[in-house]
Amino acid sequence: MARRRLVAGNWKMHGSLEQVDAFADALAGGAGERGDTDLLICPPFVQIERLARRAGDCGLAVGAQNVCDKAGPGAFTGEVSATMLADVGCSHVIVGHSERRALYGEDDEIVAEKFALAQEAGLIPVLCVGETLAQREADATEEVLRRQLGTVLAESGVAAFERAVVAYEPVWAIGTGRSATAEQAQAAHAFLRAQIAAEDDILANRVRILYGGSVKPDNAAELFAGADVDGGLVGGASLDAASFLGIAGA
Numbered sequence: 001m002a003r004r005r006l007v008a009g010n011w012k013m014h015g016s017l018e019q020v021d022a023f024a025d026a027l028a029g030g031a032g033e034r035g036d037t038d039l040l041i042c043p044p045f046v047q048i049e050r051l052a053r054r055a056g057d058c059g060l061a062v063g064a065q066n067v068c069d070k071a072g073p074g075a076f077t078g079e080v081s082a083t084m085l086a087d088v089g090c091s092h093v094i095v096g097h098s099e100r101r102a103l104y105g106e107d108d109e110i111v112a113e114k115f116a117l118a119q120e121a122g123l124i125p126v127l128c129v130g131e132t133l134a135q136r137e138a139d140a141t142e143e144v145l146r147r148q149l150g151t152v153l154a155e156s157g158v159a160a161f162e163r164a165v166v167a168y169e170p171v172w173a174i175g176t177g178r179s180a181t182a183e184q185a186q187a188a189h190a191f192l193r194a195q196i197a198a199e200d201d202i203l204a205n206r207v208r209i210l211y212g213g214s215v216k217p218d219n220a221a222e223l224f225a226g227a228d229v230d231g232g233l234v235g236g237a238s239l240d241a242a243s244f245l246g247i248a249g250a
């Protein structure tokens with residue numbers, strides 16, 4: 001079955017309201033020409049509402065990069081709940097990005113909790129998984145992917161993947177300019193899809209699995225060619241509208 005391509009931008013801690021407006025203006029122009037590609041942008045929290053107001057005329061969905069692992073409301077200073085994200089116009093939220101795992105100590109259980117809370121609030125979680133270079137060199141890639149995806153499958157059940165996106169992001173390819181090869185990406189994606197298929201074959205064929213890690217306009221077509229690669233999660237190259245659209249049109 002054909003899966004629509006999804007190209008998602010993760011702006012990380014970049015941008016300003018002025019840049020949001022410029023990005024939206026640039027996208028609004030070509031909003032009719034996306035073909036079969038869905039577009040999603042995940043700006044910092046404080047820029048979400050501004051971009052969400054333009055989502056319709058830009059043909060974009062808007063998401064967050066992170067969410068609190070408690071349902072709230074409550075005494076969780078500095079945190080933002082899934083319900084609040086839905087309230088300001090998010091349809092998606094990234095959970096388990098490797099920077100959250102590595103820099104902010106998020107383990108598989110916390111990520112699984114965030115995934116579940118996002119869905120309860122009606123958001124589509126974009127679950128990031130991926131191995132470090134040391135893990136790949138130790139031949140532990142599949143073991144890491146199995147554990148990261150498996151914790152979420154155990155917590156939320158396979159049916160949850162009806163409304164979820166998976167992103168394979170090898171840590172060694174993020175922000176390094178060194179993307180995985182198309183073969184490496186396809187192999188990891190096929191492995192992840194098979195893990196879902198072991199529990200529900202039909203759903204596994206529907207779930208979109210994105211590749212992330214140094215996707216650029218000039219390597220996107222090759223990376224997205226794999227049968228199990230349904231688009232990309234793009235960091236650096238999503239900040240500029242022309243390069244983001246270049247990837248989307250690849």
Ligand code: PGA
Pocket residue numbers: 010169173174175176177212213214215233234235236237
């Ligand atoms: P990058 O980041 O495209 O800048 O490598 C990808 C990501 O972290 O999602």
